[in-house]
Structure formats: C-alpha cells, structure tokens
Amino acid sequence: CEQLAGGSRAGDSDILVAEACEYDRSFHNYHPRHGVILNIEEDHLDYYAGLEAIVESFATFARQVQPDGSLLMQHESPHRLAVTAGLDCKIESIGFAPQADWQVDKQNGDTLLKHQRQIVAQWRSPLPGEHMAYNAAVAVVTAHRLGVPWEDAAGAIANFRGLDRRMQKLGAMKGVADVTIIDDYGHHPTEVETTLRALRAHYQPERLICVFQPHQHSRTQFLMEQFAVSFGEADIVIVPHIYFVRDSERERQAVRAADLVDRLRNRGVHAMHLYPFEAIVEQLRMMARPGDLIVTMGAGDVYKIGRALIV
Secondary structure, three states: OHHHHOOOOOOOOOOOOOOOOOHHHHHHHOOOOEEEEOOOOOOOOOOOOOHHHHHHHHHHHHHOOOOOOEEEEEOOOOOHHHHHOOOOOEEEEEEOOOOOOEEEEEEOOEEEEEEOOEEEEEEEOOOOOHHHHHHHHHHHHHHHHOOOOHHHHHHHHHOOOOOOOOOEEEEEOOOOOOOEEEEEOOOOHHHHHHHHHHHHHHHOOOEEEEEEOOEOHHHHHHOHHHHHOOOOOOOEEEEOOOEOOOOOHHHHHHOOHHHHHHHHHHOOOEEEEOOOHHHHHHHHHHHOOOOEEEEEEOOOOOHHHHHHHOO
C-alpha cells in the first residue's frame, strides 16, 4: 500500500486493476469489488493435485468478491456453475454463445459486444484471434462497470497496439525477403493452439514455423499429451531445452524436450530438438524462405531467438 500511495500515478484514480494468478493460491490475497475469471484449466500441477483442486481454488477466489460487487466469468467454462454457486455478488457470463449475458461476436474483422442480443459496443479488432476479441470484450465490459462510456471503452481498444510477447510482431527477418518474425508468451497447450490458429488465419503464411520453448519440466510432463496435439497449425516445430524454473531434480530427469519432439513426430508433425539458441538461429536462417512466418513461443528466454533473426 505504501508503494502504491507513493507511485508515479498516486492520486490519479481510486481504481486499482490487478492481474491475479492461481499458482500458490496467491490470488486468495485479493478481495475485489469486481472480479473476472477468463478461463479455468489444468495448470500448475506441480502445486495442485488436479483439476478439482484448481476449480475449488477459483471458487474460493470468487467467494471473496465483495457482496456489492460483481463477477464476470467465461460462459463456456464447464466449471462456471461450480465456481459461482452461492455467491452474494452479481454474477454475469461472457462468451461467444448467444446465451451468454454478454455475447462476443466477430464479423469481418470487427468485434461486436452484445447485451440481451443488442449491440452495445463495436470496434475494429487490433489483434488477430478470437481469444484476443474475447479478452478485449472482457476489458470493455469491466471498464463500463467502472463508469467508462461504451464509446470511450471501444475507442481505447481499437487504438490498442498490443503488449510485449503477445503475438508481438518483431519485424522482418534479416537476409531473407518476406519472412515475418512474431514473438509470443504462450506456454500452455491451449495458448499454443489458439495462438497458432490465429496467426495462420491472420497472416496466411506459406509455412508457419514455431520455435517452442517448454516452460518447466513439471508442466511439460503433466501436459505432454495436450502439448502433442496443440501444434496442428504449425508446419515445422523446433524445440530447445526445457526452461528450468522451480522443478526438482527428479522432475528434471523425468522429461526432456526430445520427448515432446518424439510425440510430435508420431503425430506427423515435422519437429526437431535443437540447442543452443545460436544453432536454432543458424538453422532458421538456412531453412527460411519467402512467405514464411516464424513465431517464438514460451515464457522463458526464447524471445532472444526472434530478436536475433531481425538484426
């Protein structure tokens, strides 16, 4: 609180927006007036015993939303009713289904936000992919709840140019004409699949080459089969060593990057394991051809490969 009070934006607003994470149940430290749950999936299985424990952890977070506040949650989530049961705050859902309280609709590059089947806001989507349209719609609804007019919220989204490491266009590859380099933070199977699909649809490359750095040995081991099916949109997948974070030595010995490559090859994906990063950069410079899109993905330092390709 002292740091917030003394920050550069002290006094600008009485609103604090915080991104929360379920790892270590750290989001149980929050008691928000307005809460948002974008999705619930198997992750952080080095901490949680399984999906049931994750759902219960989100339910605990939901119960901490203040009674005079609100909770906005993904309509399509199979765990929505389990999380929202018995809450005192206002509960609304958001998603692509017409039955959602707030419906997100993509039409010809525009995102339409509907409430009770009536359009309340519309904007040109600045970033590709349905998941980005969904995230933007959540932001617009939340802003409106805090008093922002629909037109202002939609205008702010339309002018948004993205964040570092979220389908970030780094530039063109040096030395090979017409090769686009993208960097993305995605490190969960759903993120990988969704991002690759969005890049394929938006850029329509001749080949989509993905350099994916697994993040944590435990996550790679627990979600190996999900990872194996998440690269369907990629033409070539290059996997460096797994990025070490907090794994035990036993976990580090239990799985290797080559194990993921083997799973991908068994599914007919052109995949290879290369290391160090310099070798990957060299390989990409040799194999790249006009029309390719190269995306580096992962929560570790894989972004260094993308940046090396443009200089």
